[in-house]
Amino acid sequence: MDLKLLEIAISLIFIYLLLSIFAMVIMEIISTLWRMRGELLKDSIKKLLFTMDKNSSGIENFYQQPIIKFLGDNATSWIWLDKLFNLDQKKMPSYMKAEDFYDNLLSYLNKNQFSDDLKNIEDTIGKNQFLSDDAKKHLQFLIHKSNGEITLFKASIERWFNETMERANSWYSRQVQYFLLLIGFVLAVFVNGDTIAIFKKLDQDPKLRSEIVQRAEQYVRDNKTVPPGGVSAENMNEINEKVHSEYIKLMSESQDILNWKVNEFEDLNNLEKVLKILGFLITATAISLGSNFWFDMLKKVINIRTLGKPTQPTQK
Numbered sequence: 001m002d003l004k005l006l007e008i009a010i011s012l013i014f015i016y017l018l019l020s021i022f023a024m025v026i027m028e029i030i031s032t033l034w035r036m037r038g039e040l041l042k043d044s045i046k047k048l049l050f051t052m053d054k055n056s057s058g059i060e061n062f063y064q065q066p067i068i069k070f071l072g073d074n075a076t077s078w079i080w081l082d083k084l085f086n087l088d089q090k091k092m093p094s095y096m097k098a099e100d101f102y103d104n105l106l107s108y109l110n111k112n113q114f115s116d117d118l119k120n121i122e123d124t125i126g127k128n129q130f131l132s133d134d135a136k137k138h139l140q141f142l143i144h145k146s147n148g149e150i151t152l153f154k155a156s157i158e159r160w161f162n163e164t165m166e167r168a169n170s171w172y173s174r175q176v177q178y179f180l181l182l183i184g185f186v187l188a189v190f191v192n193g194d195t196i197a198i199f200k201k202l203d204q205d206p207k208l209r210s211e212i213v214q215r216a217e218q219y220v221r222d223n224k225t226v227p228p229g230g231v232s233a234e235n236m237n238e239i240n241e242k243v244h245s246e247y248i249k250l251m252s253e254s255q256d257i258l259n260w261k262v263n264e265f266e267d268l269n270n271l272e273k274v275l276k277i278l279g280f281l282i283t284a285t286a287i288s289l290g291s292n293f294w295f296d297m298l299k300k301v302i303n304i305r306t307l308g309k310p311t312q313p314t315q316k
Helices: 003-033 036-049 055-063 066-069 079-084 099-108 118-127 133-145 148-190 194-203 206-222 236-253 268-289 290-310
Strands: none
Touching: 003 036, 003 148, 003 194, 003 206, 003 236, 003 268, 036 055, 036 099, 036 148, 055 099, 066 099, 079 118, 099 118, 099 148, 118 133, 118 148, 133 148, 148 268, 194 268, 206 290
């Protein structure tokens, strides 16, 4: 077993892991400021209940229910930032339990009046001018399927909502991956995270390779899972401190292999510049796979290296 290649692999994977964690911090800030989860939830409910090609009155009325307002929160505590990005108009929940959706649906259909009479609920569904035809048909089908049992109707609605959210979460994960690809490229350029150049350095410098492998092994010993990289966007100080601390950690743990030399890019010829951009793209693609992927991969490769270490020969 070629331990040198394993050490290069461990070093690269560890660097990808550090970059991915840093990228996820940036992604969490963007997601919070743009209300991505809240917008996704709102859009999913709109697709679930309302006609997409009509005006937004249906979903807006749905979001005016008291339950939604209780679950909603502000994007930030900065009034100027809320106004700049129109976030003050986007006070909405980023998550909703199926039970809350059911309660809010009944409140919306019955105009804030409580009713567990399925016949009455069916009548209000038929009279609602904003529900899509498909939503009306499905809701009426669930009512008939329940045979007059409100508990069965509630369970069906909650299951319908949960299945929709599972699909929405899959879409959100893909969207995050696209964002991470862009963030990864910008980050790779910023810290000079060129995979091709890093590979060459690791191949030529056994001391550097050994130091990063030791860091990686220590990292796995100290962490059962990927350390949380989330950050609340409620105040600028927390964001600044989190981004700064993650950047310092990234540069330190990678043994400063990620940095620019003076005039480094200007001194390259055209072919070398193309290869460098290619190296950035490789790094960006790796970052888009996420920190969990690289943490699991790091543990597996370290285990392989541990099993493949030569043992001391026995004395004759």
